[in-house]
Amino acid sequence: MIPPLTRSLYGLGLRRPHHDLFLAGNVPVDFVEVISENFMVDGGRPADVLARVRQHHDVVLHGVSMSLGTATGLDAAYLSRLKQLADAIEPLWVSDHLAWTGIDGVNSHDLLPIPYTEEALTIVCRNIEQAQAALGRPLLVENPSTYLAFRASRMTEWEFLAALVQRTGCALLLDVNNIHVSGHNHGCDPLAWLDGIPWDAVRQLHLAGPSQGADGLLIDTHDTPVPEPVWDLYAEVRRRAGPVAVMIERDDDIPPLADLLAELDRARAVDAKVSL
Amino acid sequence: MTLARFQRQFQAGLIAGDLGALADAVERPAGLAVHTHAARAMLVDGLADNFAKTLHWLGGEAFTALALAYAAISPSSSWTLADYGDDFPEYLRRQQPDEREVAELAALDWALRSAFAAADPQPATWAQDPDIDWEALRLKLAPGTSLLAFATNADAIWAAIPAQPITAAMAPGLVLVWRDRLEPRFRRTSAGEGELLAALAAGQRFGPACDASGADSLAIGAWLREWLSAGLVVPRG
Structure with a gap:
């Protein structure tokens, strides 16, 4: 398990419109999160940018294609390439999602849901152990935004996540927006979700904004500011979590960096208020 | 149904653009459409990013139609969309020979x-x-x-x-x-x-x-x- 943090950290995702600002080295953040797959390259500008950003900032590697839920196991070539990157960058940690993206060599590039069954739990635990062994470091697993609830499920999402932690020693990345989105889409109480999580395993939080989809569903689009219901839920999270790494996750309609820093300041303010 | 079989069925539905066969397996079938849409949109967006000047030359409507048709027969096999479309130029050559x-x-x-x-x-x-x-x-x-x-x-x-x-x-x-x-x-x-x-x-x-x-x-x-x-x-x- 990744050791607990001694103080909370505040970071942002490294996105193309902000590369030059991060390369200048004076963005007031404790860490930068990058999408691992964008930097699993042979060379060129992506590798150059990340190496230079790393000179100024701690880095977190956040993946979208590990496919921890795939029934037939993980892609060894993917893990090998990710290990190369991790060994070069020496990140704070490596994370990916409780989801699957494809099977039999196909990648949908969508984070697909898994039924919360004992069979799936056994498979995901086996995959996490495969990843942790290949990478030589523990993994953070992120709760997904889901739009489907399977009739075959036999446990709640938080029970599933808690079992992953207990069986594999992985840590958790809690995406507060994903709790909000899934709670809305499935009519579940986010506070019940929070009450079921092993908080001593939580190392990172994501804050993001969803969009309204068809049929009343919320969609995890990361293209809007963090909305008020997510801030409210964040305050509840902070009453339960110890020191963690907090970041604003914005992937589309990227605003000026100052807007994201302002949201990060709001997170700091919530933390200060909660800790009073 | 095993998880592997379920995932193969799900993936086949995604590629075909129809997850209707899984409606009985979920509580709220409306969510299935989120994934059929997202999977296609990801691939089309990936092609638009990788072939930006081609998109500009063809125009959005024509490019999207070609990209959707290509995506329906060419699933991605890479961990990154930056690698998606290596044979898209050859596909375009066959589709637009003149x-x-x-x-x-x-x-x-x-x-x-x-x-x-x-x-x-x-x-x-x-x-x-x-x-x-x-x-x-x-x-x-x-x-x-x-x-x-x-x-x-x-x-x-x-x-x-x-x-x-x-x-x-x-x-x-x-x-x-x-x-x-x-x-x-x-x-x-x-x-x-x-x-x-x-x-x-x-x-x-x-x-x-x-x-x-x-x-x-x-x-x-x-x-x-x-x-x-x-x-x-x-x-x-």
């Missing part, structure tokens, strides 16, 4: 994209070895370097988009794509240069390839200096 500039634009988009994150060019220190048997030497194009055979002026179209669109025209030639430090570049090869480079890239020995090219030694020397300076060729294993 508009050859479209596939050639796409080939140039792809070559530049490939050069963008290719292994960094290495100084050609190997060429300073006085014991090199140049006559027998076999070379290959360095990572990120490619040579495209064009029938049209697709390279000029690419350069003109979006500021000053030009008309497609026949203009046969060889276009060299490489990376200069961090910047992908391309240029038309000079008469004889591209043919010699193509012969070397195909595996011919340096001496016989030069002889067959008919070019004079001064020209070949100038080309070679430029190739070595830019790190475009490396010895074969």
